[in-house]
Structure formats: structure tokens, C-alpha cells
Amino acid sequence: MIAIAFVQMFIMFELFGRGTVRYDAAKLKRFHRINGMIFILMYSFIAYFCLGYIISTKQELSPRVTFHAVFALSVIILLFLKISFIRFYRQFYEKVLTLGPVIALLSFGMMATSGGYYFLVALI
16 A cells, blocks of 8 residues: 555656656556555455454554544545545645645555554564
């Protein structure tokens, strides 16, 4: 998921951050859309198992899990908000340029709160 988020950011910065686009814009947009669909599918698959784990433990969440859950909910809510701005509410299209990096940063936070923790614990 980290790789997908990095690719999404690269595509977004190439399309909107440069004065001249070095790559074919139509191909980049198509790849961004396909990559986004893969992100949503992976997110849904992982969220299914995470919710199953939370339900099976029947305990209060730790602060790390709580932060991870808040980041995860924020990512999916902002992602669907971004998609709705693109598809239905075109007058908010300029807000999409802000939502993209925010979603990417929240995705990194979401992955770092669990994956980063387990990576650090494995090193010690």
C-alpha cells in the first residue's frame, strides 16, 4: 500500500506540479485511476480482516490501534469525498488538488502506526 501511495503521489505531482508534463497525461490519469481502484480493493480486503480482529478481541482499543483506526477512517472518507468532487460536484474540483496529498499523508500515517510499530519492534 505504501508503494501504491507513492505512485499515486508521483502521478499527481507530475500532472499538476510541473509546468510541462514529461509523460502522456491521458496515460497518467488512466494509471492513477487504475492504481486508485487497486488501493481501494486492498484497503477493503485489509479492513475486513482488521474489523474481524477488533470484533474477536472484544477489548478496548489501545492508543496505537485507535490512531490507526482514525487514520484509516479519514483516508476512506476523504477518498470518497475526492471521488465525489471529481464525478458529481465539479465546482469543488480545485479542492481535489489539496485532498490528494492529504489522503497520501494520512495513508502513510495509517501504515506507520501499525506497520512502523511492528517494524521497530522486530528490530529490537
